[in-house]
Amino acid sequence: MEPDIAGKPVAGKAESQLRKGVLEYCVLAILREGPRYGVELLETLGAVNVMVTSQGTIYPLLSRLRRDGLVETRWQESPSGPPRRYYELTPSGHAALKEFTAVWPHFRDAVDHFITD
Amino acid sequence: MEPDIAGKPVAGKAESQLRKGVLEYCVLAILREGPRYGVELLETLGAVNVMVTSQGTIYPLLSRLRRDGLVETRWQESPSGPPRRYYELTPSGHAALKEFTAVWPHFRDAVDHFITD
């Protein structure tokens, strides 16, 4: 019933489209610093306004990452609440992240080039 | 038979996803400087490597912009070849572009924040 973090609507048409294909790599980047679980990732992303998202986004995304072999998971008990599934990078995940960090600056500068004129 | 500009495959999984939702505003930004026609937009975008795209992308995109009232068009004869459909910004188009240019820096910095660490 409660809208809480799980169901919070994420407004902004342009923002939503901007996140496409980037959220995935932001998650990989966060995981670079160590294993994290779903809700934890939501909080880390949400700390930056424009990256606020919802469980309906993050869990299917994490499933895809796992399906594609970019992350591995292990269950771990929680001090309070249901067990947590922790995600961590595989070598493939590191490689994908590295590839993105190489492309991103070019893309960023390209958009800046067109927008600011 | 010839693949030419129309059918040139655009490689890169991450690049393709990055363009989502951004190409639209790059087009609007180009149109800010005056009316342009389809192939002309393709060339302007293609001048920046990471923004290379194809007719299969640009024409449906332009149709959407027109459908949503962000651009208006008028036909004009070509000195050589079939007539060209020129696109130009409407007030709504200007507004959408302005909104994007306001959001983009935050988004750009957010990605930088996560990626570089």
Added chain:
DNA sequence: TCAGGTTCCATGCATTGCACAGTACCTGGT
């Protein structure tokens, strides 16, 4: 016992970049 918080998962939809295929116009060579 039970309300509420925490954590996870699956389904369906809209948007969007893209490959592919097709149509129509014009110019120049034969």
Added chain:
DNA sequence: ACCAGGTACTGTGCAATGCATGGAACCTGA
């Protein structure tokens, strides 16, 4: 007059992705 090649526009179908929605399972505290 014919036709090959370049120019320019259009439509269909697919795959990827963010998101709303709904739901299940586990734990704590009143």
